[in-house]
Amino acid sequence: MSDKVPTKQKHTHDFSSDKASSLVAALEYMIDGFQAPAEYRPQLFALKQQLSALSDHSVPASIIQGIADIAVAAQRQFLELQGQNELRISQLEAEVEEMTRSLQNADQQSQASYQAAQKVGNTLERQIEDMESRIRRGGGNDNSLKSAVQQSISIVKARLEDYQEQGGQQFSQMSSQMQALSGKLTEIGSWAGEFRQALQVSQLQLQEDALTGVAGRVTFESELAQRLADENGVVLILWDVDKFRDINQHYGREAGDRTLQLVSGILQRRLRENDFIARYGRDRFVVILNESSSDAARDVAERLQAAIAEAEFHSHGRPVSLSVCGGIAAAREGDAVAELLNRATEALLGAKQQGINSLDAAD
Structure with a gap:
């Protein structure tokens, strides 16, 4: 009687006996797992059909070369797309910097308008005080009072006209800048939405299987x-x-x-x-x-x-x-x-x- 103790046989797979068949399976597995751009999918489908039609499991070099060509082309396209995205992001950053400078200019102009308004107010106060002083000094002389009032009013009107003209110009400049900023923001928002959708589609292709809807x-x-x-x-x-x-x-x-x-x-x-x-x-x-x-x-x-x-x-x-x-x-x-x-x-x-x-x- 043998004294050998039976041991549990492990399940192993001998790949050497069916290398050709394994190569076909590996290539099919590679094609199915390959997240290729849409324009390459008809070529991949044709290659899969050729693999499925093989009867002796011998794989022609043309099929392997075809898969390799698509992989290289897809990688090149991915790198180009990555470069384009980096360029667009750089452009976006430059536009944001430009908007920041425009907003700073608008703020400075707003401060200038405020200072101009203060200056006009101070001038008006001085003119009014001067009128009151002249009236007190003029006593009952109606002609003197009338002349003093008219002179002061003329000065005040001139100051107001200057202020209105300056304020109108500043307001027009600020309005133009704000409209330009609004247009930039709209453009950036539209681009960001398109870019976000493209990223979401790309991420879904990696994260979710398109055919079955389960995770990738x-x-x-x-x-x-x-x-x-x-x-x-x-x-x-x-x-x-x-x-x-x-x-x-x-x-x-x-x-x-x-x-x-x-x-x-x-x-x-x-x-x-x-x-x-x-x-x-x-x-x-x-x-x-x-x-x-x-x-x-x-x-x-x-x-x-x-x-x-x-x-x-x-x-x-x-x-x-x-x-x-x-x-x-x-x-x-x-x-x-x-x-x-x-x-x-x-x-x-x-x-x-x-x-x-x-x-x-x-x-």
């Missing part, structure tokens, strides 16, 4: 990092849609898109409030559960898996069978995002080796 990869990794830092129970389930490539080939890309929408919708509706779902690749979704062990997460995973398998889906009148494989991994103390994801990926590969609609948990 960037948002998921940020959420997972935060939950790992909080040191509460965290379990990942990495899902892969079974035979997704066959669905695309046999029923068309539209059916593939509907499959992803249906699966993500079921996961969203069945998860709890504190759970989190994101798309993580072409045909993969990832779920974060607030659980302390893989066993507790398996119960949740089995219910989700059953709900997807029971879903009715037809394409062009033909029923389409849906199922998913899942890899479960519980967070360990000190885990980083990449470490936990790697274990979930290994568990998923183990589940796929077992066959469709399977689950496996990392050790």
